[in-house]
Each structure stands twice: as C-alpha cells, then as structure tokens.
Amino acid sequence: MTTIASTPLHVTPVVGTGLSIDALTVRIPWRRGRTVHAVTDVSIRIEPGTITALVGESGCGKSVVALAAMGLLPPSARIGGRITVGDNGRIVDLLHTAESFRGRTIGMVPQSPSTHFTPVHTVGAQIAETIRAVGSPYSVSELIRRVDFPAEALDRYPHELSGGMVQRAAIAAAIAADPPVVIADEPTAHLDQQHTDTVLALLRGCAKRGSAVLLITHDIGALLRTSIADRIAVMYASRIMEEGPAEHVLEDPWHDYTADLLNALPERGLHPIPGMPPELTNLGDDCVYHLRRPETQHLGGPTMLVTRENRTVRTRRP
Numbered sequence: 001m002t003t004i005a006s007t008p009l010h011v012t013p014v015v016g017t018g019l020s021i022d023a024l025t026v027r028i029p030w031r032r033g034r035t036v037h038a039v040t041d042v043s044i045r046i047e048p049g050t051i052t053a054l055v056g057e058s059g060c061g062k063s064v065v066a067l068a069a070m071g072l073l074p075p076s077a078r079i080g081g082r083i084t085v086g087d088n089g090r091i092v093d094l095l096h097t098a099e100s101f102r103g104r105t106i107g108m109v110p111q112s113p114s115t116h117f118t119p120v121h122t123v124g125a126q127i128a129e130t131i132r133a134v135g136s137p138y139s140v141s142e143l144i145r146r147v148d149f150p151a152e153a154l155d156r157y158p159h160e161l162s163g164g165m166v167q168r169a170a171i172a173a174a175i176a177a178d179p180p181v182v183i184a185d186e187p188t189a190h191l192d193q194q195h196t197d198t199v200l201a202l203l204r205g206c207a208k209r210g211s212a213v214l215l216i217t218h219d220i221g222a223l224l225r226t227s228i229a230d231r232i233a234v235m236y237a238s239r240i241m242e243e244g245p246a247e248h249v250l251e252d253p254w255h256d257y258t259a260d261l262l263n264a265l266p267e268r269g270l271h272p273i274p275g276m277p278p279e280l281t282n283l284g285d286d287c288v289y290h291l292r293r294p295e296t297q298h299l300g301g302p303t304m305l306v307t308r309e310n311r312t313v314r315t316r317r318p
C-alpha cells in the first residue's frame with residue numbers, strides 16, 4: 001500500500017544482515033470510517049552488534065513499528081513497505097514469511113514481563129519451556145548466567161521477584177535462540193534507575209553477541225546517562241523526524257522536535273513542549289511538527305531532506 005504521494009525520502013539498501021525497515025507505513029481502520037496514521041514512511045536500518053533507540057512522545061507510533069516487525073498488528077491493519085532480517089545467510093521477509101520467527105529470528109523483550117511470564121508457573125519452568133519452544137541450544141543455567149539471574153530464584157513465581165529480576169529472566173528467554181534481532185519495547189518502563197541501567201546493559205550484551213537491537217523508549221534521560229544507544233531515531237506523529245549517531249542527535253539535534261524533547265528533560269531545564277501531539281487519524285502527508293510549534297523555523301516552507309555524513313534527516317534548515 002502506498003499513501004505517500006511524494007517520492008520516497010530515502011531508500012535504505014536491503015542487505016543480508018541486521019534489521020532493515022524500509023518505508024514502513026501502517027494504517028489502522030478506526031471508528032466512524034476514520035483511519036489511524038500509525039506509521040508513515042519509516043525507514044530504520046540496524047546493523048548487527050548495534051543498538052538503535054526509537055524515541056518520541058506517547059502515541060507517536062513506536063510500538064506499532066515493533067508490532068509490525070513482530071507480526072502482531074491487528075488483521076485489519078494495512079501495511080506498506082518492507083521489513084527484513086538477515087538470519088544465517090538468509091533474508092527473512094517479516095511481512096510475508098509463513099515461518100514462525102518470533103523467539104527465533106526476533107527476540108522480544110516486553111514492556112511488562114507479565115506479558116511474557118504467566119503467574120502460575122515458576123520462572124525457571126517458563127525459561128525451560130521457552131528453550132524447548134524455540135529449539136535453543138542452551139540450558140537454563142547457561143542462559144541465566146548471561147543475564148546474572150541467580151539460580152536460587154528459578155523456583156520462584158514471577159510475582160515473588162522484583163520487576164528488575166523478572167525483566168532479567170525475560171531477557172534470558174528473549175535471547176534463548178541467539179536471535180539476530182532483539183526488539184525491546186519500553187523494557188525499563190516500570191523500573192527504577194538502577195534496574196533500568198542494568199536492563200540497558202543487558203541489551204548491550206545482546207548487541208555484543210551480534211544481535212541488532214531495537215530499543216523503544218521514552219526515557220531519553222537514560223540514553224544520555226548510559227550512552228547505550230549507537231543510533232537514535234526520533235519519531236513524531238507517525239514519522240521519523242531525524243535519525244543518526246546517538247551523540248549527534250543528543251548533542252547537536254537537527255530537528256526542532258528533537259531539540260524540544262531534549263529541552264524538556266529535567267537535566268536540560270525541564271521546558272515542557274507546548275501543546276499536544278496531533279491525533280493520528282487522517283493526518284496530512286507532510287511533517288506536522290510546525291502545526292504544534294508555528295514559531296519554529298519550519299514555517300514558510302516544506303521540510304527538506306539533507307544528508308550529513310551518514311544521516312538522512314528532514315531538517316529545519318532550507
């Protein structure tokens with residue numbers, strides 16, 4: 001499906017490794033004949049061994065990107081573009097493959113570990129079940145050693161453990177099959193700073209073992225604190241506003257939205273962004289951030305495509 005009238009802003013070459021999301025567009029039919037423009041023309045390329053953080057305010061479409069990659073969108077969703085993963089020399093086309101790839105090709109770290117674990121079995125039993133289900137070559141003890149989960153806690157039920165501990169176990173389950181891609185959607189949402197940093201370090205461990213990691217988060221403060229992301233993609237109202245090496249995006253943002261997000265952080269002065277993101281039903285086809293902040297330099301001209309080093313961004317500068 002193509003809803004974008006203009007020529008594609010950039011086409012990421014599809015190569016045989018890592019995760020490639022190319023011109024992903026997702027439209028979800030909504031009430032009274034309306035359509036949610038959940039994702040528009042999103043391209044993200046994640047190399048093996050690296051972490052890309054996808055950031056943006058609530059409702060901008062981050063989770064829908066993840067759900068598309070995991071094949072978990074509602075059947076009514078219309079999906080355009082391409083999502084591929086290099087897996088052992090093959091290219092798996094995630095939007096069209098018939099094979100079951102969740103847990104094998106893509107390891108999923110959930111926002112709330114309770115979506116991964118049921119309350120009625122011990123954590124150890126559930127990791128063992130995952131190992132069987134995905135045909136993992138590892139034992140339970142090998143996996144929990146990787147995430148520093150204590151063996152004596154295997155007999156506990158999820159509710160008997162802290163959120164940080166259960167999230168460790170969830171990561172152990174996610175990496176059981178050494179997946180080439182790991183997708184973590186808000187994996188630190190319910191954690192304090194110490195556990196957040198631990199979980200992010202574990203995701204770095206996944207990357208070190210060769211996975212391409214997509215980390216969805218609204219916690220830009222944690223990205224600044226831990227430098228965990230190699231690249232950062234900034235999403236607003238269903239589109240990528242800018243994408244680039246993390247230090248460039250954090251220290252020298254090119255898009256007004258990125259700058260505004262950073263200025264909203266407590267450590268950067270806590271200047272909340274005025275207004276609200278738009279409803280995603282029946283959006284126009286251009287960048288819409290100037291509608292919220294008309295005083296920014298968007299005004300008066302369409303956003304443009306520029307390339308600096310290996311970044312391809314829409315920018316405020318004509």
Ligand SMILES: Nc1ncnc2c1ncn2[C@@H]1O[C@H](COP(=O)(O)OP(=O)(O)OP(=O)(O)O)[C@@H](O)[C@H]1O
Nearest residue numbers: 028036038057058059060061062063064065074280
């Ligand atoms: N199953 C669905 N049916 C209809 N609309 C949906 C569905 N899932 C998501 N949406 C809509 O798609 C848009 C993007 O939602 P999404 O959950 O991806 O946002 P998000 O960036 O992940 O937000 P958050 O940070 O709060 O998790 C929202 O307008 C949301 O209401």
Ligand code: NI
Nearest residue numbers: 062063064185
């Ligand atoms: Ni989300």
